[in-house]
Amino acid sequence: MKRPANIIWLLVVLIFASIAAVSCGGDGTSEQEPTEPPAATPTAAPAAAATSVPTAAPAATPVPAAVGAVQKRLRVLAAVDRENNDPVLGLVHQTPQYHGTVFETLFDDDENFKMRNMLATDWSVTPDGKTWTFQLREGVPFHDGWGEFSAKDLFHTMQRYTREDSVNATLYNMHNMVDHVEIIDDYNVVMDLPDPFLDALAQFSGLQVSDIVSKDYFDAEGQEGVNRKMIGTGPYQFVERVLGSHVLHERVDYDHWRIKPDFEEIQIFIVLEPSTQLANLLAGEADLGRLPFDLQGPAIDGGLKIIESTIPSTTVYAIFGGNYSLGELAHEELQEDPSLFNPDFPWAIPGENGRKVREALNRAVNREELKNTVLGGRGQVMPVTFYLPFLNGWNPEWLETFEDDYGYDPVRAQELLAEVEADRGAPLDWTNARYWLSPRPELAEVQDVGEAVANYWQAIGVPIQIEERELAYAAEQFFARKISGIAWTDATPFRETDREQLRIIYASAGCCEFYSDDVVNQNYQTFLASVDLAERDQILRDTGNHLYEQYATVPLVALNVEFVINPDVIAEYKTSGFRPPRLLEYIKAVK
Structure with missing residues (x-):
């Protein structure tokens, strides 16, 4: 830098x-560091043609206005140097940037850092802090027809996060919990722990990147399948990843239990160089990113807008x-x-x-x-x-x-x-x-x-x-x-x-x-x-x-975390800024 x-x-x-x-x-499984976007074969057939990120653009070019009532695709810049489709192999400060809209967790924080129910609808803990009971949400489908989420997927997820090659932040606590899980039925799980543990809500939330993955998909496709494609329960589903270039997700074609996002697609570009990020934003080829403070002036001069997280995170x-x-x-x-x-x-x-x-x-x-x-x-x-x-x-x-x-x-x-x-x-x-x-x-x-x-x-x-x-x-x-x-x-x-x-x-x-x-x-x-x-x-x-x-x-x-947005595309983005950018599905489009 x-x-x-x-x-x-x-x-x-x-x-x-x-x-x-x-x-x-006085007083993906690939962990290479990308350089240029390669002419790679996508890992899955795209629903729409992917646009590549330019490497340069005139600094003074104003941002083009969005065409039509609502822009179809939200384009986000992410500075990540480790790419994978398996959340178990993802680093906690990078994974949420391109997994967050595809996978869901039992709980998650909202834009003000307040915990809320997600794939768990209810929970209780005994006064001694040792026994947790979770009631799981019914009728939530995994993408691509891989069945509905149930207790077996939660237990499978916990087992995967305790693998020897896991680099996920959940590893330490999951090791202490996975051997104490009792599945009552498809939608009720009890964890009877040897020691008090009052942080289970955060443990199974997006804060710890405890993404729920499908047991049926893993059993059928194995690690190769997990490397090839993200299968989650979120409001967006995986379309493709081009290593060193981008990840593309599309809005699910059914009524998602939680939200119908404003944008039909989210494309997340992998761009490490701040000056290139600025060029992308000024050229109107990206709608959301983060820039060093000394590059924000040119961004504002070019018609972009700076917004802040709701808390200093x-x-x-x-x-x-x-x-x-x-x-x-x-x-x-x-x-x-x-x-x-x-x-x-x-x-x-x-x-x-x-x-x-x-x-x-x-x-x-x-x-x-x-x-x-x-x-x-x-x-x-x-x-x-x-x-x-x-x-x-x-x-x-x-x-x-x-x-x-x-x-x-x-x-x-x-x-x-x-x-x-x-x-x-x-x-x-x-x-x-x-x-x-x-x-x-x-x-x-x-x-x-x-x-x-x-x-x-x-x-x-x-x-x-x-x-x-x-x-x-x-x-x-x-x-x-x-x-x-x-x-x-x-x-x-x-x-x-x-x-x-x-x-x-x-x-x-x-x-x-x-x-x-x-x-x-x-x-x-x-x-x-x-x-x-x-x-x-x-x-x-x-x-x-x-x-x-x-x-x-x-x-x-x-x-506070600061984001640079195209105000002709994004009307509102509220987030705590914890492990940004997250909660992309809640971004409001200009209409």
């Missing part, structure tokens, strides 16, 4: 100028790598190899000195300046990473104290580092300190944000080296807990459940372990054992208070 050097250079100048002023007294933050717990609840990787934790690295020093270092690095960052330059004035304060006002565990007092506790103060940052060195009787050892820059599909500017943060740290005397890394490599090292002394900036959706927020992000039991200690790990164990919603909410809040006080991460901003 090409980063605007002028913005970064401006930030470097501003950072050092600010410190100088203050110091002077993208969180932007920096991570201090290697802040692990070595207590009795430590992750097995740390138990086997304690050397993965370096207690002498400055931000991982145990106790008050480590906290002071992390405070210094937080105070070194001018969040307001960063927001107004790299992010174009976008974003709201996020005092604790992944904690937002509409989620459980929120503490409004954080907003009142955030400026005092986290506000930009490079002089105080330098004083804190000096205090730690004086207490330890030696200079801080920043050997091999690195700041990794990796791209993220959720925010085109994430590497620019990371470079700015690293520059702020360098400005207070922290000799951190900036390195660009592919996301796959960075994630691999991250999950293996081999990132001591490495920081990076990320932009991801907030976690879809309270449990996942603690497990995945902070507790040692999870994959990521941004920051863990005995307090975090004990809170997580208490949370798991509780079935009292008020108690769980308080545990989350207590954990958030602890993370806030420990400067566990560098929380930056929470952003």
